[in-house]
Amino acid sequence: MAVIRIQREDFDAASEASALTKGRTDIGAVVTFTGLCRAEGGKLAALELEHYPGMAEEEIARVVADAEQRWPLQGVVAIHRYGKIAPGENIVLVVTASSHRIAALEAAEFLMDYLKTRAPFWKKEHLLDGSSGDWVEAKEVDDRAAERWDVAQDGG
Amino acid sequence: MAVIRIQREDFDAASEASALTKGRTDIGAVVTFTGLCRAEGGKLAALELEHYPGMAEEEIARVVADAEQRWPLQGVVAIHRYGKIAPGENIVLVVTASSHRIAALEAAEFLMDYLKTRAPFWKKEHLLDGSSGDWVEAKEVDDRAAERWDVAQDGG
Amino acid sequence: MKAVYFAWVRERIGKTGEEILPPDDVKTVGQLIRWLSAKGEEYAYAFEKPDVIRAALDRTHVKHDVDIAGAREIAFFPPMTGG
Amino acid sequence: MKAVYFAWVRERIGKTGEEILPPDDVKTVGQLIRWLSAKGEEYAYAFEKPDVIRAALDRTHVKHDVDIAGAREIAFFPPMTGG
Numbered sequence: 001m002a003v004i005r006i007q008r009e010d011f012d013a014a015s016e017a018s019a020l021t022k023g024r025t026d027i028g029a030v031v032t033f034t035g036l037c038r039a040e041g042g043k044l045a046a047l048e049l050e051h052y053p054g055m056a057e058e059e060i061a062r063v064v065a066d067a068e069q070r071w072p073l074q075g076v077v078a079i080h081r082y083g084k085i086a087p088g089e090n091i092v093l094v095v096t097a098s099s100h101r102i103a104a105l106e107a108a109e110f111l112m113d114y115l116k117t118r119a120p121f122w123k124k125e126h127l128l129d130g131s132s133g134d135w136v137e138a139k140e141v142d143d144r145a146a147e148r149w150d151v152a153q154d155g156g
Numbered sequence: 157m158a159v160i161r162i163q164r165e166d167f168d169a170a171s172e173a174s175a176l177t178k179g180r181t182d183i184g185a186v187v188t189f190t191g192l193c194r195a196e197g198g199k200l201a202a203l204e205l206e207h208y209p210g211m212a213e214e215e216i217a218r219v220v221a222d223a224e225q226r227w228p229l230q231g232v233v234a235i236h237r238y239g240k241i242a243p244g245e246n247i248v249l250v251v252t253a254s255s256h257r258i259a260a261l262e263a264a265e266f267l268m269d270y271l272k273t274r275a276p277f278w279k280k281e282h283l284l285d286g287s288s289g290d291w292v293e294a295k296e297v298d299d300r301a302a303e304r305w306d307v308a309q310d311g312g
Numbered sequence: 313m314k315a316v317y318f319a320w321v322r323e324r325i326g327k328t329g330e331e332i333l334p335p336d337d338v339k340t341v342g343q344l345i346r347w348l349s350a351k352g353e354e355y356a357y358a359f360e361k362p363d364v365i366r367a368a369l370d371r372t373h374v375k376h377d378v379d380i381a382g383a384r385e386i387a388f389f390p391p392m393t394g395g
Numbered sequence: 396m397k398a399v400y401f402a403w404v405r406e407r408i409g410k411t412g413e414e415i416l417p418p419d420d421v422k423t424v425g426q427l428i429r430w431l432s433a434k435g436e437e438y439a440y441a442f443e444k445p446d447v448i449r450a451a452l453d454r455t456h457v458k459h460d461v462d463i464a465g466a467r468e469i470a471f472f473p474p475m476t477g478g
Contacts, residue, residue, distance in 0.1 A: 013170065013173070013188075014169065014170030014173075017169070017170075017188075017190070021192065021244070023244075024244065025193075025194060025195035025198075025243035025244045026194060026195065027192055027194070028191065028192055028193075028194045029189065029190070029191055029192070030188075030189075030190045030192065031187065031188070031189050031190075031264070032169075032173075032186075032187070032188045033185065033186075033187050033257070033260075033261065034173070034185070034186045034187075035184065035185055035257060035478055036177065036183055036184055036185070036186065037181075037184075038181060038182060038183070038184045038255060039181035039182065042181075049477070050401060050402055050405075051477070052399070052401055052451070052454070052470060052472070054454055055451055055454035055455075055470065058454050058455075059454070059456070080477060080478075087181035088177070088179075088180065088181040091478075092477070092478050099194060101189070101191060101268055101272075101395075102297075102301060104189075105189065105261070105264065105265045105268070108187070108261065109261045109265075112257055112261070112478055115477055115478040116257075116475070116476075116477060116478035117474075117475060118456065118475065119475060119477045119478065120401065120451070120470075120472065120475055120477070121475055121476065121477025121478070122401060122402035122472065122473060122475060122476050122477070123476045123477070124402070135402055135403050135473065135476070136476045137474075137476070138473070138474030138475065138476050141258075142478075145258060191395055205394070206318060206319055206322075207394070208316070208318055208368070208371070208387060208389070210371055211368055211371035211372075211387065214371050214372075215371070215373070236394060236395075247395075248394070248395055257478070268395055271394055271395040272392070272393075272394060272395035273391075273392060274373065274392065275392060275394045275395065276318065276368070276387075276389065276392055276394070277392055277393065277394025277395070278318060278319035278389065278390060278392065278393050278394070279393045279394070280319070291319055291320050291390065291393070292393045293391075293393070294390070294391030294392065294393050298395075
C-alpha cells in the first residue's frame with residue numbers, strides 16, 4: 001500500500017499527499033516532510049546523491065514496514081531522489097496519514113531518522129568554484145536521533 | 157514573519173509551504189501538518205467549529221512566538237478554519253521550515269499540541285440523521301501531549 | 313466589565329455575552345464564577361462544575377485565582393478542542 | 396561472490412565492483428575487509444579505518460562479525476548520508 005520510489009526527477013509533495021486522502025473520511029492528520037538541498041552559506045553548487053540501486057528500495061520498504069507496525073497508518077509515501085541536486089531543490093519526501101495526529105507526526109519523524117541512517121545514499125558536495133568537494137560526513141546527532149526509537153520500543 | 161490566519165474558507169497547504177521556501181537556499185526541511193475532519197465511522201455530517209474572535213489570532217501568535225524562541229525556524233504558517241466543516245475537509249494547517257529537520261519536526265509537533273489545548277476553538281458534532289450531536293470533549297491525552305513541552309523546557 | 317461565553321457555556325446561559333457589574337468583594341475569576349452561578353438556573357447549569365470552566369481575561373488564559381481588577385473582558389468556556 | 400563499493404570506498408578502490416574469491420578461512424565480513432585490505436594500496440586506503448566501514452550482505456545491513464557464507468553480493472560503503 002505504501003508508495004516507495006527512488007528517482008532522479010523531482011516530486012510533488014502536494015499531489016502525493018492528496019493521493020493519500022482523496023475520497024477518504026477516516027484520516028485525521030497528514031504530515032509531509034520535505035528535505036531540501038541547502039546552499040551551505042553559498043559555497044555549494046550542488047549535492048550529488050549516490051545510491052545503492054536495489055538495496056535503497058528494499059531498505060526503505062523495511063523502514064516503512066517497521067513504521068506501519070509501530071503506528072496505525074492509513075498511508076505512507078517515501079520518495080528519495082538521486083543524482084545532482086541544486087540548492088533549493090527537493091531531496092526527500094515522507095508523507096504519513098493517520099486517524100491521529102501523534103501517530104502521523106511520530107511516524108514521519110521515525111521514517112526520516114531511519115532514512116538518514118539506514119537508507120544507502122551518500123552525498124557528495126560540488127562547490128561553486130567548480131571543484132569537487134568532500135563527501136558529506138554522517139552526523140553523530142543523526143545516529144542518536146535514530147537510536148531514540150530503539151529505546152522507545154524497548155521501554156514500551 | 158509568521159503567517160497566522162483564522163478563516164472560514166479552505167487553505168492550500170502546498171502553496172503555503174512553497175511560499176516559505178520560494179527563492180531560498182537556506183532551508184533544509186519543510187514540515188506540513190494538515191488536520192482533517194473525520195467521519196467518525198460514518199455518523200458525522202459535519203463538525204462546526206466555534207472560536208473566540210480576536211483571542212484565537214492572539215493566542216496562536218503567542219504559541220508561534222514560543223516555537224520561534226525554542227527552535228531556529230525560517231518560516232511558520234498556522235491557519236485554523238472555523239464554521240461548518242464536512243468529513244474529509246481541512247481544519248488546520250501548520251507549516252514549519254528550518255535548516256534542520258529535527259527543529260522543523262519538533263516545532264510542528266509543538267505547535268499542534270499547543271493549538272489543541274490553548275487555541276480558543278470548540279468543535280460541535282452535527283450528525284447524519286440531522287440532529288445536533290455533542291460538543292467534542294477535550295482529551296486527557298492532548299493535555300499530556302502539551303505538557304511534554306513544559307518538561308522538555310524545564311529539564312533543558 | 314463584559315462577560316463573553318463560548319461553546320456549551322454559551323448554550324447553557326443562552327447568550328453570547330453581556331455587561332456585568334460584580335460587587336467589590338468579587339475579586340478573582342473563581343469568585344466571579346460563584347457570583348454568576350447565583351444569577352439564575354441557566355448560570356448555575358453552565359457553571360455546575362467550576363473546575364471544568366476555563367477563563368480568559370482580556371483574551372489571555374488565566375487560572376481561577378487570578379484577580380479580575382481592571383479587566384475589560386472576561387471569557388468563560390469549556391476546555392478547548394481545536395486543532 | 397560479487398563485491399560492490401559506494402561513495403569514497405568506491406573512489407579509493409577505483410571501481411564500482413568486482414568478482415572476488417576469498418580463501419576458505421575468510422569467514423566473516425570483518426575478515427573479508429582485512430583480506431581485501433591486503434590486495435593493494437588502493438584497498439588499504441579504502442579500508443584504513445575498518446570501524447567506519449559499513450557492509451551489506453545481499454542488500455541487508457550486517458555487522459562485521461556476520462558470516463559471509465552463501466552470500467552472492469557484499470557491499471562496502473561509508474556511513475550513509477541520505478535523507
